[in-house]
Amino acid sequence: MTATLPKPSGTPETTLDEGSGRRPGGFVPALEGMRALAALGVVITHVAFQTGATSHPILGRVWERFDMAVAVFFALSGFLLWRPHAAAARGRGMAPRAGRYLLHRAARILPAYWVVVFAVLILLPNAAHTASFRVWLANLGFGQIYVPYTLTDGLTQMWSLAVEVAFYVVLPLLAFSLVWLRGPRAHWRVPVVLGMGLVFLGWNLLPVPTQEGIHADNWLPGYIPWFATGMLLAELVELIDPRRSSRELPRWHRVAGNRWLMWPLAAIAMLVSTTDLAGPAGLTHGQPWQYVIKMTLGAVLGFGLLAPLVLRPDIRHPWLESRVAATLGRWSYGIFMWHLAVLSIIFPVFGIIPFRGHFILVYLLTVAFTLPLAAASFALIEEPVRVWTRRRFG
Numbered sequence: 335m336t337a338t339l340p341k342p343s344g345t346p347e348t349t350l351d352e353g354s355g356r357r358p359g360g361f362v363p364a365l366e367g368m369r370a371l372a373a374l375g376v377v378i379t380h381v382a383f384q385t386g387a388t389s390h391p392i393l394g395r396v397w398e399r400f401d402m403a404v405a406v407f408f409a410l411s412g413f414l415l416w417r418p419h420a421a422a423a424r425g426r427g428m429a430p431r432a433g434r435y436l437l438h439r440a441a442r443i444l445p446a447y448w449v450v451v452f453a454v455l456i457l458l459p460n461a462a463h464t465a466s467f468r469v470w471l472a473n474l475g476f477g478q479i480y481v482p483y484t485l486t487d488g489l490t491q492m493w494s495l496a497v498e499v500a501f502y503v504v505l506p507l508l509a510f511s512l513v514w515l516r517g518p519r520a521h522w523r524v525p526v527v528l529g530m531g532l533v534f535l536g537w538n539l540l541p542v543p544t545q546e547g548i549h550a551d552n553w554l555p556g557y558i559p560w561f562a563t564g565m566l567l568a569e570l571v572e573l574i575d576p577r578r579s580s581r582e583l584p585r586w587h588r589v590a591g592n593r594w595l596m597w598p599l600a601a602i603a604m605l606v607s608t609t610d611l612a613g614p615a616g617l618t619h620g621q622p623w624q625y626v627i628k629m630t631l632g633a634v635l636g637f638g639l640l641a642p643l644v645l646r647p648d649i650r651h652p653w654l655e656s657r658v659a660a661t662l663g664r665w666s667y668g669i670f671m672w673h674l675a676v677l678s679i680i681f682p683v684f685g686i687i688p689f690r691g692h693f694i695l696v697y698l699l700t701v702a703f704t705l706p707l708a709a710a711s712f713a714l715i716e717e718p719v720r721v722w723t724r725r726r727f728g
Contacts, residue, residue: 366663367654373666375403387693395608409636412564432506441723454488482547500554531562591645600638668708
């Protein structure tokens with residue numbers, strides 16, 4: 335996943351709470367910057383593979399594990415999409431109706447995605463030459479993780495988007511299953527969400543039968559722990575009365591919201607993930623126990639990076655909240671979708687031989703040529719469709 339991935343949801347900006355400086359239930363600007371970093375991290379891991387940088391004896395495993403950026407994307411989706419349900423369970427507003435929610439998700443994801451699929455399967459030579467009807471159907475319908483050998487050049491990163499879309503579909507069912515935990519019983523939602531994440535860590539230990547070329551660990555159940563990380567943060571954010579000042583916050587809140595504790599913890603999780611504990615080097619499929627460890631480390635990474643941003647929104651993060659970071663965050667969906675197609679073109683256009691080095695040069699060229707496409711995608715497709723859908727359907 336790699337992941338991930340689209341901007342999961344928009345939340346309205348609210349004014350700072352005068353008593354605490356917190357934004358109760360509102361937009362957290364630093365999340366845009368974190369989304370931007372995650373998107374650029376996904377680009378790093380793919381460029382590293384294509385240039386052979388992953389074969390470096392030390393840094394190779396680090397570049398390889400930037401695919402853990404998918405954990406951040408999934409946690410972001412879990413947090414942003416689950417937060418309205420967490421708030422509604424405590425009497426703070428109403429959760430969106432399932433039909434309206436799914437309509438807005440479709441409007442956010444599908445048009446720009448379909449443009450990329452058509453462009454790649456028609457214009458990219460390696461993809462066009464192997465684009466059978468089955469490949470077309472699987473990629474247009476997010477079935478590439480269920481139909482064997484349909485992940486194709488320029489679109490292989492879309493496996494994580496297929497997982498993301500599956501989560502979008504399942505989320506209303508998850509919300510309905512916890513609808514009884516409201517009001518006085520809402521405090522039980524934290525252990526229930528945490529328990530769900532822990533239970534699904536064992537998904538890959540199950541003997542799930544699949545066709546050749548398909549791995550069940552690429553399905554939604556295998557990534558529930560990463561989504562549950564964001565859902566847990568949403569519950570924790572709404573657990574605290576937003577009118578309380580930062581001095582009145584409980585100790586666990588101050589610890590989890592401390593960036594000087596949580597970001598080093600996330601860095602440690604990232605470094606441990608570069609070892610064989612989280613799976614072998616390269617694209618070799620790991621053992622089930624290695625998968626469990628990788629999922630655990632990804633959950634720690636996602637929690638560690640996001641917790642200080644959402645639990646302590648009164649603390650400023652200048653770069654993550656900068657205009658550049660906000661812009662890249664808005665373009666992150668386009669960056670994610672277009673970068674592999676651009677990467678495949680960079681090599682022949684600039685006369686660079688794949689797997690023969692030039693990692694930094696190829697990375698800079700890929701980002702430089704991906705950003706205009708991402709900007710166009712946002713300005714010409716994503717934002718106009720979003721605005722039209724909101725005006726037409728509310």
